[in-house]
Amino acid sequence: MKDATLKQIAAQLGVSITTVSKALKDYPDVSKKTKNAVIALAKKLNYTPNSFAVNLRTKESRTIGLIVPTVDYNFFSKVFEGVLKEAEKRKYLVIILRSNEKLEIEKKQIDLLLKKRVDGILMSLSNETGDFDHINNIIAYKTPLVLFDKIAKLVNCSKVMINDRKAAYDAVTYLISKGHKKIAHFRGSYIPQNSIDRFLGYKRALEDNNIFYDSSLVYVCDNNTDFEDGYNNAKKIVNDHPDISAIFAVTDLVAVGIIKYLNDIGVQVPQQIAVFGFCNSFMSEIITPKLTTIDQPGFEIGKKAASILFDEIELIKSNKAFEFQSVELETSIIERESA
Amino acid sequence: MKDATLKQIAAQLGVSITTVSKALKDYPDVSKKTKNAVIALAKKLNYTPNSFAVNLRTKESRTIGLIVPTVDYNFFSKVFEGVLKEAEKRKYLVIILRSNEKLEIEKKQIDLLLKKRVDGILMSLSNETGDFDHINNIIAYKTPLVLFDKIAKLVNCSKVMINDRKAAYDAVTYLISKGHKKIAHFRGSYIPQNSIDRFLGYKRALEDNNIFYDSSLVYVCDNNTDFEDGYNNAKKIVNDHPDISAIFAVTDLVAVGIIKYLNDIGVQVPQQIAVFGFCNSFMSEIITPKLTTIDQPGFEIGKKAASILFDEIELIKSNKAFEFQSVELETSIIERESA
Structure with missing residues (x-):
C-alpha cells in the first residue's frame, strides 16, 4: 500500500491531483467535504506523502544534524x-x-x-x-551552522557558549577566599x-x-569519557606535591576521579585537599563528599x-537578512561539600 | 554552487551524464582518468550528489529512527x-x-x-x-522494526532484551543467600x-x-529521570517497616535515591539495610557505598x-526471506559494597 499515489486517490474520487494534494495539506480553497473524502481514502490506502518528493520540491528536510x-x-x-526539546517545539528532526x-x-x-x-x-x-577548513566548508555550502561549547573563535557563524575563563577565575578565586x-x-x-x-x-x-x-602544578587530563585520568593524576600529584591544599579540575568527571583516589587512600576532602569541579553534572550530587562545582x-x-539555528534556517528561507549571534550563558558556583 | 548539476559537469568535460554519475559512484566501467577529472571538477564546483534525488531513485535513505x-x-x-557504533560501521544515520x-x-x-x-x-x-496499534502500523508500512529493552511480547518483530525475571530472581536470591x-x-x-x-x-x-x-513491602517508583522516587519511598518504608533488612530496587537510579536517604539519616548500608540496584550504570561506582547491582x-x-535492524533492511532490499529474532543478552551480578 506504500506506493498508493496522489494519482490513484484523485482517480478514485474523480477530482484533480492538485485538489488531492491541497486537501492533504489542508489548503483553505478545498471544501471540507472533499478534504474528508481524500483523507479517508488516503488512510484506507495507508498513504503518507512521500517526504523525499516533498523535500525535492521544497528543498527543505526539516532535519538538522548534531555533531x-x-x-x-x-x-x-x-x-x-x-536540543530535542527545542526541535520538538519547532517540528524538526535531529x-x-x-x-x-x-x-x-x-x-x-x-x-x-x-x-x-x-x-x-x-x-x-x-x-x-x-584548523577549520571543513567547518568553513559548511558555510560555503550555505548550510546554517551554530557552534556550541567547544567553539572556534575564527569561524564566522553563530555561537553559544559560557565564559570559561571567567567561570574558572571565579572557581579559583573561591578557593583562594577559603585560604588556599x-x-x-x-x-x-x-x-x-x-x-x-x-x-x-x-x-x-x-x-x-x-x-x-x-x-608543575598543572596536570593534563585529556580523556573525556571516564574518570581514570583524574584518578591517576591524583595519585601522581599526591606523590609529587604532597603539600597542595586544593585542586581545580577541568570537569566533574576529572574531579570525581580525584575524589575517588583521595577516598581510597584516606585523604580527607575537603579538610586535607579541597576539590572543585566544572559542569554540575548528575554525579556531583552522588559522590561523597558532594562536589562543589x-x-x-x-x-x-x-x-x-x-x-538560533532554526531561526537562521527560517530567515534564510524567507530571504531575510540576519546577523550572527554570540551568546554567552551565565555560570554560577554551586557550593557543596568538597571545597 | 550548491545547484551545480551532473549536467554541467558532463557538458564541461564533454562526457555523458551517465558517465559522470557512474564516475562519482566509482563504477568499474569508467576509466580512472575520467573518474579523476569528474571528481576534480565536482570538487571545484562544490558539488555533492543530491541525496533527496538519490533517495527517490533508490527508495533508500540510509537513515533509521531511534525512539x-x-x-x-x-x-x-x-x-x-x-546504536551509533553499529550505525557508523554500517554507514547509516540515526x-x-x-x-x-x-x-x-x-x-x-x-x-x-x-x-x-x-x-x-x-x-x-x-x-x-x-496497546500496540501504532506499533503494528510500522509493520503494516513494511518498515523494519526492532524493539529493545521495553518490548511488547505481542508485536511480531525482532526483539533484543535481557531476561528481567531471571535477573531479578538472581538478585533477590543473592540477598537471601546473605541471610536477608x-x-x-x-x-x-x-x-x-x-x-x-x-x-x-x-x-x-x-x-x-x-x-x-x-x-505491603512493594513500593512503586515510576519516575525514570531522577532519584527522588527512591529517596521519598525510602523515607516512607523506614517509617512503615523499620524492620526490613534489604531493598531490591528496579533501577540504579532508584537505588541511589535510597542510599542517599539512608546516608542522610545515618542508617548504615549494608549493615542495617542492604540495597541492590539494577543496570550497573556509571553512578553505581560513584556512590558511597558502591552499589551492588x-x-x-x-x-x-x-x-x-x-x-539486526540493518540486516533486515538489507535482506528486504534484496528480496530475501528471514525470520524475526528474539535475542536475550546475558546479565550478571556485580558485587560491590551496598549488599
Whole structure:
C-alpha cells in the first residue's frame, strides 16, 4: 500500500491531483467535504506523502544534524535534551553523530550531513580540531551552522557558549577566599578553546591574588569519557606535591576521579585537599563528599543553540537578512561539600 | 554552487551524464582518468550528489529512527552509544526521538518517522504503552522494526532484551543467600514488561525460598529521570517497616535515591539495610557505598538491536526471506559494597 499515489486517490474520487494534494495539506480553497473524502481514502490506502518528493520540491528536510564529540553521561546528555526539546517545539528532526574527539571522523560526519542536505548543523568541536577548513566548508555550502561549547573563535557563524575563563577565575578565586594558596589545576587537552580558557582563568586568578603560578602544578587530563585520568593524576600529584591544599579540575568527571583516589587512600576532602569541579553534572550530587562545582547550563546551551539555528534556517528561507549571534550563558558556583 | 548539476559537469568535460554519475559512484566501467577529472571538477564546483534525488531513485535513505522513552545519563546513553557504533560501521544515520514516557508522543514520533520514510525503526516503549496499534502500523508500512529493552511480547518483530525475571530472581536470591529475609522491592510502573518481570522475579525468589510475599513491602517508583522516587519511598518504608533488612530496587537510579536517604539519616548500608540496584550504570561506582547491582549490557543491547535492524533492511532490499529474532543478552551480578 506504500506506493498508493496522489494519482490513484484523485482517480478514485474523480477530482484533480492538485485538489488531492491541497486537501492533504489542508489548503483553505478545498471544501471540507472533499478534504474528508481524500483523507479517508488516503488512510484506507495507508498513504503518507512521500517526504523525499516533498523535500525535492521544497528543498527543505526539516532535519538538522548534531555533531557532539562524545556521548557522555553528563554535559552532552543535557545539551542533547535541550536540543530535542527545542526541535520538538519547532517540528524538526535531529540526526545525531559523534566525532569521538577525532578530527578525521568530524570531517566525515560533516560530509555525510552535507550530502544528506540537512537544513542546518549544530556542533561542538573535537579535541583535535585545530584548523577549520571543513567547518568553513559548511558555510560555503550555505548550510546554517551554530557552534556550541567547544567553539572556534575564527569561524564566522553563530555561537553559544559560557565564559570559561571567567567561570574558572571565579572557581579559583573561591578557593583562594577559603585560604588556599597551593592550588593545582587538572586541565583538559591543549587544543580546545574551553580547555585553554579554563586554564587561563585559573592562572589569572592566582596572579591577581599574588600567588606564584607554578606550571608543575598543572596536570593534563585529556580523556573525556571516564574518570581514570583524574584518578591517576591524583595519585601522581599526591606523590609529587604532597603539600597542595586544593585542586581545580577541568570537569566533574576529572574531579570525581580525584575524589575517588583521595577516598581510597584516606585523604580527607575537603579538610586535607579541597576539590572543585566544572559542569554540575548528575554525579556531583552522588559522590561523597558532594562536589562543589561550576554550573554549566547544558540544557540551556542546547536549547539556545537549536533555537538560533532554526531561526537562521527560517530567515534564510524567507530571504531575510540576519546577523550572527554570540551568546554567552551565565555560570554560577554551586557550593557543596568538597571545597 | 550548491545547484551545480551532473549536467554541467558532463557538458564541461564533454562526457555523458551517465558517465559522470557512474564516475562519482566509482563504477568499474569508467576509466580512472575520467573518474579523476569528474571528481576534480565536482570538487571545484562544490558539488555533492543530491541525496533527496538519490533517495527517490533508490527508495533508500540510509537513515533509521531511534525512539527512546527518556534521554537519561545511564542506560539509554549506553544503548545510544551501541546504536551509533553499529550505525557508523554500517554507514547509516540515526534520527533520535524521545517519547518522554508518553503514549501520545510515541505515536506522533512514529508517524514522523514513517512520513520521513526512514529505512527502519529501533524503539523502546514508553511506560504508558499498553496497546500496540501504532506499533503494528510500522509493520503494516513494511518498515523494519526492532524493539529493545521495553518490548511488547505481542508485536511480531525482532526483539533484543535481557531476561528481567531471571535477573531479578538472581538478585533477590543473592540477598537471601546473605541471610536477608525481610526484603522490600521498589518496583517500576505497572505497564512496562520489564518492570512487571523484575517484580515477578522478586516474588518468585521469595516463594522458592519459603519467604512469605508481603505486598505491603512493594513500593512503586515510576519516575525514570531522577532519584527522588527512591529517596521519598525510602523515607516512607523506614517509617512503615523499620524492620526490613534489604531493598531490591528496579533501577540504579532508584537505588541511589535510597542510599542517599539512608546516608542522610545515618542508617548504615549494608549493615542495617542492604540495597541492590539494577543496570550497573556509571553512578553505581560513584556512590558511597558502591552499589551492588545487575549488569544490564546497554551498549551491547543497542549494538545488537541496530545490527539486526540493518540486516533486515538489507535482506528486504534484496528480496530475501528471514525470520524475526528474539535475542536475550546475558546479565550478571556485580558485587560491590551496598549488599
